[in-house]
Amino acid sequence: MPSSRDTPIQVADLSFDYVGRTVLNDIRLSVGAGKIVGLLGPNGSGKSTLLKIIAGTLPGYRGSVQVAGVEVRSFARGKLARLVAMVQQEPEFSFNYSVLEIVLMGRHPHLAGLAFESAADVEIAHAALDRCGILALGQRPIHELSSGERQRVVFARALAQEPMILLLDEPASFLDIRHQVEIFDIVRELAEVQGCAVLTAVHDLNLAAEYFDQVYLLSDRTIAACGSSGTVLNYANLTRVFETELYVDTNALTGKLLIVPLSGRSRRLLAETRAPRRNGGHQDS
Ligand SMILES: Nc1ncnc2c1ncn2[C@@H]1O[C@H](COP(=O)(O)OP(=O)(O)O)[C@@H](O)[C@H]1O
Ligand SMILES: [Mg+2]
Structure with a gap:
């Protein structure tokens, strides 16, 4: 078994059911520190479910899911949030917070008890907004933003959290091509410079080929293939799993x-x- 320091995410023999229906079966996966690993697969293949399990929001799994060497279901909630940031596929905000307030929420796991954010926390939030190119949106209410702008806000919140593990669920699905590249360039820097372990679901196969060290192809509730993106994303695997014709060059x-x-x-x-x-x-x- 690799050490938890080198391999902060280690999943073995994982299965998961939603009310009697198995959606993940016999999953084995690991993500090393400083690596960007992609989760690919058709709609409904279990990508979001797997990310939610690792993030600790679906504790009723079978098998082993370890984050930093600790079984996820036995983590104290606050402690997990200091290590893991998750960018959800479709974040919803019941209150019309400002963008800055939302990004500041990324600091909450680091605050002691009921303390308010300090000037240092506000500075970290501003830096995250700036890095995502949305400093000018700081005072705008979240409900007034476009889907793409909102997606960059939740990504900035994850940056402000300063996680050791970053889980991204289709983080660029609403972004134009420039902003897709900007987000994944930041992700690469987090991995390569700060040693963050990144696991990200995406649909864009070219982004996966360009950025990911390793990919897992999910299909029919389990892992159909895994390895470097150059070997896994081949014509045979892609046409079989996605059931459509593609041109691969x-x-x-x-x-x-x-x-x-x-x-x-x-x-x-x-x-x-x-x-x-x-x-x-x-x-x-
Ligand atoms: N809350 C839920 N209750 C019941 N079934 C669910 C729930 N969430 C997802 N599913 C089902 O689990 C399967 C995997 O879903 P999901 O993990 O969202 O797939 P993906 O992210 O790969 O599109 C799908 O068949 C989906 O319908
Ligand atoms: Mg999904």
């Missing part, structure tokens, strides 16, 4: 994978170029 600039979806029309073109023409083609004798 190598990015000439980076040498990483380039993965393009194919519409029905493009699939027909592909079939025509692969198969000999039956009518009017030169191959017919």
